[in-house]
Amino acid sequence: MEIVQKYNLPKQLFLQFPWLNESSKILFEDVNISEEKMRSISLIEMVQFLFKEYPKLLGRIKQFFRNIIQSKEEFSPPTDDTIHLAMYPVLQIIISLTGNRILGNALTNTFAKHCQSVLTNMSSNRSLNKILQDIFSNLGISCTIDEKIYKNGMKFPFQMDFPSYLKVSTKIRNESWKLINRYFGDGKIYLIRHDVILLLREFVRQKTQPDYKQINKELSTQMEKIPEISEILNEISTLMATHKKRFESSIFSEGETIGSELYPPCIKAILFNAMHGENLSHNERLAIAFFYLNTNHSIEDTVDIFRTSPDFDEKIARYQTEFAAGGPGGKGTKYRMYNCVKLKSFHLCRDDDPNFGDKLCRDGAKKNNGEIVPIQNPAKDFIFWKKVDLNRLHRSQIVEQLESSDEAEITKKKEEDSK
Amino acid sequence: MVRHIQFPSNKYLIRHLITTAPRHSYHSATYYERPGAETMDQKGYIACDFVVDIDADHIPTNCRQNHDYAICKACGAIFQGEKPLKCSECEGTKFDKISWICDECLEVSKKQVFNLVENFLLRDFSIPLEDIHLYFSGHRGYHIHLKTKAFLDLDQDARREISDYVTGEGFSFKIWNFRKIQNSMTGFSIEDPGWSGKIAKELYNILIQGEPRIREVFENPIYGKKLNSVVLNMFISNRQYLIEQISKKSRAWQVAGISDKSWIRVFEILRDRIKADIDVVVSIDLHRLIRLEGSLHGKTGFRVMKINYEDLKDFDPLKDALSFPDNPENTLDIEITVPISPKIRIGSNNYGPYNKGDKLKLPLNAALFLMCKDVAMLRN
Numbered sequence: 001m002e003i004v005q006k007y008n009l010p011k012q013l014f015l016q017f018p019w020l021n022e023s024s025k026i027l028f029e030d031v032n033i034s035e036e037k038m039r040s041i042s043l044i045e046m047v048q049f050l051f052k053e054y055p056k057l058l059g060r061i062k063q064f065f066r067n068i069i070q071s072k073e074e075f076s077p078p079t080d081d082t083i084h085l086a087m088y089p090v091l092q093i094i095i096s097l098t099g100n101r102i103l104g105n106a107l108t109n110t111f112a113k114h115c116q117s118v119l120t121n122m123s124s125n126r127s128l129n130k131i132l133q134d135i136f137s138n139l140g141i142s143c144t145i146d147e148k149i150y151k152n153g154m155k156f157p158f159q160m161d162f163p164s165y166l167k168v169s170t171k172i173r174n175e176s177w178k179l180i181n182r183y184f185g186d187g188k189i190y191l192i193r194h195d196v197i198l199l200l201r202e203f204v205r206q207k208t209q210p211d212y213k214q215i216n217k218e219l220s221t222q223m224e225k226i227p228e229i230s231e232i233l234n235e236i237s238t239l240m241a242t243h244k245k246r247f248e249s250s251i252f253s254e255g256e257t258i259g260s261e262l263y264p265p266c267i268k269a270i271l272f273n274a275m276h277g278e279n280l281s282h283n284e285r286l287a288i289a290f291f292y293l294n295t296n297h298s299i300e301d302t303v304d305i306f307r308t309s310p311d312f313d314e315k316i317a318r319y320q321t322e323f324a325a326g327g328p329g330g331k332g333t334k335y336r337m338y339n340c341v342k343l344k345s346f347h348l349c350r351d352d353d354p355n356f357g358d359k360l361c362r363d364g365a366k367k368n369n370g371e372i373v374p375i376q377n378p379a380k381d382f383i384f385w386k387k388v389d390l391n392r393l394h395r396s397q398i399v400e401q402l403e404s405s406d407e408a409e410i411t412k413k414k415e416e417d418s419k
Numbered sequence: 420m421v422r423h424i425q426f427p428s429n430k431y432l433i434r435h436l437i438t439t440a441p442r443h444s445y446h447s448a449t450y451y452e453r454p455g456a457e458t459m460d461q462k463g464y465i466a467c468d469f470v471v472d473i474d475a476d477h478i479p480t481n482c483r484q485n486h487d488y489a490i491c492k493a494c495g496a497i498f499q500g501e502k503p504l505k506c507s508e509c510e511g512t513k514f515d516k517i518s519w520i521c522d523e524c525l526e527v528s529k530k531q532v533f534n535l536v537e538n539f540l541l542r543d544f545s546i547p548l549e550d551i552h553l554y555f556s557g558h559r560g561y562h563i564h565l566k567t568k569a570f571l572d573l574d575q576d577a578r579r580e581i582s583d584y585v586t587g588e589g590f591s592f593k594i595w596n597f598r599k600i601q602n603s604m605t606g607f608s609i610e611d612p613g614w615s616g617k618i619a620k621e622l623y624n625i626l627i628q629g630e631p632r633i634r635e636v637f638e639n640p641i642y643g644k645k646l647n648s649v650v651l652n653m654f655i656s657n658r659q660y661l662i663e664q665i666s667k668k669s670r671a672w673q674v675a676g677i678s679d680k681s682w683i684r685v686f687e688i689l690r691d692r693i694k695a696d697i698d699v700v701v702s703i704d705l706h707r708l709i710r711l712e713g714s715l716h717g718k719t720g721f722r723v724m725k726i727n728y729e730d731l732k733d734f735d736p737l738k739d740a741l742s743f744p745d746n747p748e749n750t751l752d753i754e755i756t757v758p759i760s761p762k763i764r765i766g767s768n769n770y771g772p773y774n775k776g777d778k779l780k781l782p783l784n785a786a787l788f789l790m791c792k793d794v795a796m797l798r799n
């Protein structure tokens with residue numbers, strides 16, 4: 001295996017992982033351009049140059065978009081040649097041009113998954129741990145290896161610094177990644193190899209995020225004049241038109257970007273992510289499903305939320321939603337909405353978010369007698385107080401609502417008792 | 420409140436303070452490109468210190484019952500301790516609160532600072548002592564600023580995660596494999612870094628101190644629901660066995676008759692003893708205002724001051740943070756304006772309790788404290 005001495009990593013990895021920090025240099029070397037020259041040419045010139053240098057680039061990029069728009073988040077092979085490397089900057093630019101976050105998330109997912117599968121397939125390679133360490137060091141993530149560390153009879157060879165760890169672990173939003181549930185001391189989290197590959201996947205997801213602000217109006221008009229680019233953009237819009245359901249979410253009416261004004265911040269944020277094609281975590285899916293089902297939405301409406309997810313599978317989504325609703329026909333117990341305490345521990349509370357945050361969540365609701373009551377449940381008291389806030393309820397309605405909810409409680413209790 | 424002010428240099432800040440003499444002064448813990456801009460968007464966020472607030476206000480103490488009270492605004496009835504929901508005399512719901520400080524609550528927050536620094540910041544997070552900037556808040560607590568690059572760049576999720584770690588929030592018994600598998604129950608190894616090890620150590624420390632201590636801990640109402648007495652006795656009778664297992668670093672902690680549920684209750688109590696009582700809201704806020712070092716706290720007249728960690732043990736806020744020299748000549752004439760002005764130590768003297776209408780000639784620091792607490796007014 002040819003190791004690129006300067007960077008400590010096999011050349012093949014740079015070809016497979018164009019998001020590595022020195023990958024672009026390998027590309028320049030391949031086309032025989034000095035670093036200096038590369039720095040002096042404009043973005044437009046670079047794109048033109050790459051299309052000229054790699055005649056197959058156009059076809060490969062089109063194939064990529066065909067894949068992701070059909071919810072197939074993978075590269076068609078080969079994935080370890082210089083064209084793969086050259087695709088990366090051009091894909092980033094095209095997606096910034098479209099400004100479409102569903103495509104952007106599909107891009108990051110594809111790179112992230114690809115990284116995970118390449119590394120998982122290497123698990124018999126004895127130097128894999130070393131390679132992982134070198135990848136981290138390439139990315140500026142501090143992670144050391146000590147093969148002699150065992151905890152509870154299991155090998156924990158990786159030790160990652162907490163700032164690096166937290167940067168991605170908190171985005172996985174699952175309690176097993178909480179710092180408190182990890183072996184942690186001396187500023188380091190002790191990890192097994194499987195953990196490290198999953199963390200790397202998240203790093204890649206963050207690292208490959210297109211910069212939507214990178215391209216201004218003028219630049220974009222110029223870019224669109226490049227024949228290959230305009231050809232690709234045309235193809236993208238044709239493809240998207242045939243997969244309308246995924247690219248247009250039914251839960252938001254025209255012009256409404258964030259969702260109903262009665263929804264709490266946490267729910268708005270999840271809906272926003274879903275709408276932009278992010279894969280939701282398990283907890284996010286459940287939270288949104290419980291919320292929908294507990295606010296009089298149908299199973300259809302609820303399944304629709306997941307339609308824009310890149311890994312959407314109608315059968316699974318329907319099954320999970322029906323399960324949350326208490327089995328087919330909703331016969332079993334309907335699951336109750338997570339309360340705020342739970343959501344906070346999952347990092348899903350967004351009370352302070354600059355886009356979705358809400359004073360009601362931060363400061364609590366003020367009762368008539370001046371007493372402040374904290375918001376405890378997004379599907380119950382939040383909506384109630386929001387209505388009060390927005391003057392949506394008449395005083396009599398407030399009383400009515402409170403009473404009827406009491407009544408509902410009582411009938412439910414009675415039913416339970418009589419069972 | 421005047422906000423969003425930016426000063427070109429310290430000189431301007433000091434001049435502003437002299438001319439306006441604000442009762443409270445704060446600065447932002449966040450670094451902005453344009454700190455003077457009116458809205459957060461315009462300011463341009465760069466980074467933010469990691470700030471920890473430890474304040475007796477957030478920590479349950481017994482002294483509060485003795486020195487705090489509430490006065491019904493409608494009828495003047497007095498209620499010792501926390502303010503009630505409703506006045507028992509006139510059903511009024513509006514109260515004036517008098518909240519006081521004493522050596523006990525000041526000591527409690529100091530203890531929590533030691534806990535946070537020793538057991539979390541130095542040990543788990545491995546932060547060099549010189550990067551831990553400690554301040555007395557001027558009232559009943561402390562602020563800790565972490566200004567290292569690693570902390571400055573943390574996003575809000577990461578800050579919450581650190582706060583959760585420090586306060587013991589989100590510990591998952593399932594993930595730690597704590598469950599009964601056919602009569603054998605696995606606990607934690609005392610060697611483990613992180614919370615599982617902390618729990619094992621804390622349990623061990625309590626067990627070796629013997630029966631009275633075990634009872635004192637697990638029956639202390641401060642931790643909420645007491646441990647069931649049958650379970651408690653089971654613990655006491657299996658004390659030696661558990662001590663042995665833990666010191667052998669064994670995770671086999673099975674004691675016949677103690678259910679998973681009881682174990683979890685034990686762990687919850689241990690968690691509350693281990694955690695550092697910080698105000699989470701402060702630590703996760705990326706746009707926090709923090710009291711200005713060197714200014715006087717408007718509710719006490721004490722100085723907000725930087726403290727060397729080595730000096731914390733001997734630091735006496737009621738003496739070391741006083742704003743004026745202890746000069747007996749320098750006095751003020753004041754009159755008490757509330758029903759009771761509880762006892763307070765200032766320097767080495769005790770003052771009070773006083774009653775409404777008492778006319779007093781007190782040394783400057785003591786008089787200032789009572790006026791800042793809004794229990795007295797100046798007489799001319």
Ligand code: SF4
Nearest residue numbers: 264266340349350361
């Ligand atoms: S306070 Fe509750 S309702 Fe509001 S954002 Fe947080 S979790 Fe959602």
Ligand SMILES: [Zn+2]
Nearest residue numbers: 491494506509
């Ligand atoms: Zn009253």
Ligand SMILES: [Zn+2]
Nearest residue numbers: 482520521524
């Ligand atoms: Zn006290």
